[in-house]
Amino acid sequence: MTLPIKGSIVFITGATGGLGQALTAAVAARGAAKIYAAGRDVSALANAPGVIPIRLDVTSDHEVDQAASIANDVTLLINNAGVNHNATFMRTSDLQIAREEMEVNYFAPLRMTRAFASPLIQSRGAVLNILALLARINFPLMGSYCASKAAALSLTQGLRGELAPKGVRVVAALPGAIDTRLTADLDVPKMTPAEAAAGILDGFEAGEEEIYVGEMARSLAERLASDAKAVERELASGLI
Numbered sequence: 001m002t003l004p005i006k007g008s009i010v011f012i013t014g015a016t017g018g019l020g021q022a023l024t025a026a027v028a029a030r031g032a033a034k035i036y037a038a039g040r041d042v043s044a045l046a047n048a049p050g051v052i053p054i055r056l057d058v059t060s061d062h063e064v065d066q067a068a069s070i071a072n073d074v075t076l077l078i079n080n081a082g083v084n085h086n087a088t089f090m091r092t093s094d095l096q097i098a099r100e101e102m103e104v105n106y107f108a109p110l111r112m113t114r115a116f117a118s119p120l121i122q123s124r125g126a127v128l129n130i131l132a133l134l135a136r137i138n139f140p141l142m143g144s145y146c147a148s149k150a151a152a153l154s155l156t157q158g159l160r161g162e163l164a165p166k167g168v169r170v171v172a173a174l175p176g177a178i179d180t181r182l183t184a185d186l187d188v189p190k191m192t193p194a195e196a197a198a199g200i201l202d203g204f205e206a207g208e209e210e211i212y213v214g215e216m217a218r219s220l221a222e223r224l225a226s227d228a229k230a231v232e233r234e235l236a237s238g239l240i
Helices: 018-029 061-070 095-122 138-168 193-205 215-236
Strands: 009-012 034-039 053-054 075-077 128-131 170-176 211-212
Touching: 009 018, 018 034, 018 075, 018 193, 034 061, 053 061, 061 095, 061 170, 075 095, 095 128, 095 138, 128 193, 138 170, 170 193, 170 215, 193 211, 211 215
Parallel strands: 009 034, 009 075, 034 053, 075 128, 128 170, 170 211
Antiparallel strands: none
């Protein structure tokens, strides 16, 4: 099942971040009919042509329900909001960091999809969850982030099973490292946000269900298929 961006009515969370801005620009360039761009501070979006800014905290049931009542014509929901504290499991003083990553990276896409299910079912639309390659394998230097993205990948698979019979496509994007503030401390080759956005949308329009974006993601996915334990040991040593 494919769904072209052209003519779609798109809702993007985390729209003020580096990848969010790139996705907003990319869907506009591909002919989206309307774009709702959501974030905690949308002042930077106020003058963007063709974009409807919506102030939204994706961890708030009330604000998500309010956004769904405003944007009740959405045909493509892009769950892009995310947080990465670059934290290990054992070196943090408490569980607050892990809870926040799980709240934003797992519970928020679930909350958003439930809130927007009705218009998506009506339009036979799509949900695009922006995850990360590290949803597939844990990198202990950011262990709790990886765990939250793994939960979001499982969520994506479960939602796909529930919503496909209702005509809604559910897709996971699994990019490699992107040059944003979330990866500022990661010393590896990185895609630009524009490159990542293009790869994500190319895969989406091609009908892919799991979109591996960038050489890092494609290479590591191939290695996971051939020897997942070797990759696990390599990442445990601090290499990526």
